[in-house]
Amino acid sequence: MGFVVIVPARLASTRLPGKPLADIHGLPMIVRVARQAALSGAERVVVATDATEVREACLAHGVEALMTRADHASGSDRLAEACTQLGLADEQCVINVQGDEPLIAPTMIQACAALLTSRPDCVMSTVAHAITDAAEFANPNVVKLVCDREGRALYFSRAPIPWWRDAPAAGAHPYPEHPDAVLRHVGLYGYRAGFLRRFPQLSQSPLEQIEALEQLRVLWHGERIAVHVSAERPGPGVDTPQDLERVRQLLAG
Numbered sequence: 001m002g003f004v005v006i007v008p009a010r011l012a013s014t015r016l017p018g019k020p021l022a023d024i025h026g027l028p029m030i031v032r033v034a035r036q037a038a039l040s041g042a043e044r045v046v047v048a049t050d051a052t053e054v055r056e057a058c059l060a061h062g063v064e065a066l067m068t069r070a071d072h073a074s075g076s077d078r079l080a081e082a083c084t085q086l087g088l089a090d091e092q093c094v095i096n097v098q099g100d101e102p103l104i105a106p107t108m109i110q111a112c113a114a115l116l117t118s119r120p121d122c123v124m125s126t127v128a129h130a131i132t133d134a135a136e137f138a139n140p141n142v143v144k145l146v147c148d149r150e151g152r153a154l155y156f157s158r159a160p161i162p163w164w165r166d167a168p169a170a171g172a173h174p175y176p177e178h179p180d181a182v183l184r185h186v187g188l189y190g191y192r193a194g195f196l197r198r199f200p201q202l203s204q205s206p207l208e209q210i211e212a213l214e215q216l217r218v219l220w221h222g223e224r225i226a227v228h229v230s231a232e233r234p235g236p237g238v239d240t241p242q243d244l245e246r247v248r249q250l251l252a253g
Contacts, residue, residue: 090194103235
């Protein structure tokens with residue numbers, strides 16, 4: 001079965017106002033994200049937004065876009081509405097690509113979709129890569145995760161996990177004997193459309209509220225998330241004006 005990419009996008013951003021429409025060498029960022037996602041071989045790439053300006057910018061550059069409600073609490077809620085509008089079958093694989101990832105690797109999108117298709121025991125899939133830098137491991141803005149032996153997520157956290165009781169001195173590799181034991185979560189998700197439509201009805205979990213990580217709601221309710229461990233790292237996302245300038249420089253090069 002093929003897969004559909006949906007890119008949620010909203011204009012409200014405290015650190016970079018109007019982020020989806022930020023110019024990157026003549027194209028709005030949201031258009032660059034959609035075009036990059038299309039390189040994954042997706043059957044369809046759709047931007048789901050609450051802003052007419054974003055929809056118009058997409059349509060002007062040949063990117064499919066639809067309007068969703070403005071009161072969604074999360075990107076997953078926005079995707080759920082988009083699935084309903086698009087009339088997707090319950091088993092349809094949907095990949096959520098963040099609207100601020102103009103350098104997202106198409107191979108990661110492919111891997112996320114292929115994994116979900118091959119794992120009927122999981123309602124979602126996601127991506128991670130190994131962390132080898134101690135500062136990155138300690139950074140609360142870097143989300144870590146641990147998996148079971150079947151490659152399913154056990155937990156996601158902003159804290160350094162798993163914690164090595166006999167950790168070496170600060171600055172060393174967190175786990176020199178197990179270089180692939182520490183995983184950084186990449187904010188790329190695969191869902192079955194039926195689960196996406198059910199997700200907004202699931203109650204928030206205390207862990208989700210404490211960590212501010214929406215995926216913990218899925219685990220809290222006993223559902224499973226399959227994890228693809230990638231050998232490559234994603235390109236930088238855009239959260240600040242400095243990030244935007246960095247991406248512009250990388251694309252210029």
